[in-house]
Amino acid sequence: MAGTTTSDVRLIGAWPSPFVMRARIALNIKSVYYEFLQEQLGSKSDLLLKSNPVHKKIPVLIHGDRPICESLVIVQYIDDVWASGPSILPSDPYDCAIARFWAAYIDEKWFPSLSGIARAQGEEAKKAAIEQVVEGLVLLEDAFVKCGKGRAFFGGDTIGYLDIALGCYLGWIRVTEKMNNMKLLDEAKTPNLVTWADKFCGDGSVKDVMPETDKLAEFAKVLMAKFRAPPPN
Amino acid sequence: MADVVKVFRTWSSPFALRVIWALQLKGVEYETIFEDITNKSPLLLQYNPTYKQVPVLVHNGKPILESLVILEYIEETWKENPLLPEDPYERATTRFWAKFGDDKLVPSVRGVLMTQGKEQEEGIPVVIETLKLIEEQLKGKKFFGGETIGFLDIALGWTANLMCVFEEVTGIKFLDAETFPLLSAWIENFSDVSVIKQNWPPRDKLVLKFQAAREKCLAEAATK
Numbered sequence: 001m002a003g004t005t006t007s008d009v010r011l012i013g014a015w016p017s018p019f020v021m022r023a024r025i026a027l028n029i030k031s032v033y034y035e036f037l038q039e040q041l042g043s044k045s046d047l048l049l050k051s052n053p054v055h056k057k058i059p060v061l062i063h064g065d066r067p068i069c070e071s072l073v074i075v076q077y078i079d080d081v082w083a084s085g086p087s088i089l090p091s092d093p094y095d096c097a098i099a100r101f102w103a104a105y106i107d108e109k110w111f112p113s114l115s116g117i118a119r120a121q122g123e124e125a126k127k128a129a130i131e132q133v134v135e136g137l138v139l140l141e142d143a144f145v146k147c148g149k150g151r152a153f154f155g156g157d158t159i160g161y162l163d164i165a166l167g168c169y170l171g172w173i174r175v176t177e178k179m180n181n182m183k184l185l186d187e188a189k190t191p192n193l194v195t196w197a198d199k200f201c202g203d204g205s206v207k208d209v210m211p212e213t214d215k216l217a218e219f220a221k222v223l224m225a226k227f228r229a230p231p232p233n
Numbered sequence: 234m235a236d237v238v239k240v241f242r243t244w245s246s247p248f249a250l251r252v253i254w255a256l257q258l259k260g261v262e263y264e265t266i267f268e269d270i271t272n273k274s275p276l277l278l279q280y281n282p283t284y285k286q287v288p289v290l291v292h293n294g295k296p297i298l299e300s301l302v303i304l305e306y307i308e309e310t311w312k313e314n315p316l317l318p319e320d321p322y323e324r325a326t327t328r329f330w331a332k333f334g335d336d337k338l339v340p341s342v343r344g345v346l347m348t349q350g351k352e353q354e355e356g357i358p359v360v361i362e363t364l365k366l367i368e369e370q371l372k373g374k375k376f377f378g379g380e381t382i383g384f385l386d387i388a389l390g391w392t393a394n395l396m397c398v399f400e401e402v403t404g405i406k407f408l409d410a411e412t413f414p415l416l417s418a419w420i421e422n423f424s425d426v427s428v429i430k431q432n433w434p435p436r437d438k439l440v441l442k443f444q445a446a447r448e449k450c451l452a453e454a455a456t457k
Binding site: 054063066068069070073074076077080081093094096097100101104105139 | 292295298299309322325332333
């Protein structure tokens with residue numbers, strides 16, 4: 001169509017991905033307009049393969065014609081570029097280090113334990129997998145109390161880096177709870193995180209990009225069926 | 234009040250070296266506490282209850298953990314000799330490749346160092362492919378940071394010292410000058426920087442340490 005130009009900010013992603021959600025929340029916090037280019041399950045677009053040749057994964061932020069990959073690198077980039085908007089990373093270097101530490105913990109240790117629940121075979125294994133996830137959440141509850149200092153979010157009064165790092169998984173946490181008929185975030189062990197989770201999901205920068213639990217559960221079934229299907233010869 | 238900076242490290246930890254290099258490049262005075270990994274001090278366990286590992290940077294009593302997180306903290310706290318580029322896109326690229334090094338190169342190298350036979354053979358091309366991606370980042374540059382060493386040089390710096398140690402321990406050549414002309418030149422240039430040169434752990438001790446680690450790992454795998 002004549003006169004159209006490619007948006008200056010494009011995000012390659014998919015609605016169920018928590019990693020993609022991180023980038024979307026960050027862009028929303030900064031009120032940045034972006035074009036959302038959705039990938040289809042089971043195939044990777046040429047643009048994705050060209051923009052992220054190393055990992056071939058979403059999300060990829062394309063700013064102008066330059067791609068930025070890895071969700072937390074993207075969030076930091078957004079914070080650096082749109083510096084006049086609300087800050088995502090804490091301004092104090094120590095608070096920043098704490099946020100970065102827990103975000104790395106979440107991705108490297110905690111998230112694999114969450115995926116471990118779906119992979120666990122048998123009741124005993126599932127129970128052990130669930131316990132591991134809850135242990136991690138208890139650590140994060142403790143971190144919340146220390147970081148948040150009595151305020152609504154890890155980042156203080158507004159959503160910050162660590163809120164984004166953990167909050168993006170809330171959809172999948174709720175799906176796991178629903179599919180296994182139990183609570184991962186509960187009032188007894190993680191009361192602050194329970195309150196935080198509701199506030200996070202209700203926040204203006206989050207609510208339009210957090211998938212509904214039922215819709216995500218349906219998607220999870222499709223995904224699991226796809227992985228359980230015998231490989232084609 | 235003067236800054237009190239302490240670094241908990243071991244003599245050999247490549248991740249702790251990152252912290253040492255960054256502090257020295259910025260001219261920050263610090264005290265070193267050497268840990269014995271088989272007998273960790275109560276202080277280390279108190280500062281790092283999650284991972285119980287080195288390095289730990291303690292700045293005025295506050296602990297910072299995880300070497301790449303510590304590097305960012307050092308960069309934000311001590312502004313002399315900036316290690317990260319100013320441009321946000323270049324910063325993002327630097328962070329991407331630092332993460333890549335830790336997420337892909339370290340495990341792939343460990344995968345060859347700690348295995349034998351078919352498993353080891355299959356691991357070698359993974360290391361080579363990963364190194365090739367890193368080699369490309371040096372095109373047109375003396376260091377990853379440009380004319381002087383920066384964040385990414387520090388993050389990948391362990392390769393300049395340890396790859397040849399691993400080559401000796403396994404008898405496998407990873408980094409030959411023909412396949413990796415840029416990385417080979419970088420290793421020489423990087424190792425020549427005085428802050429780097431003066432902090433290398435003793436090579437023969439490293440060979441013994443990693444030989445022992447490899448043997449222990451292979452013995453444990455055999456009993457499974």
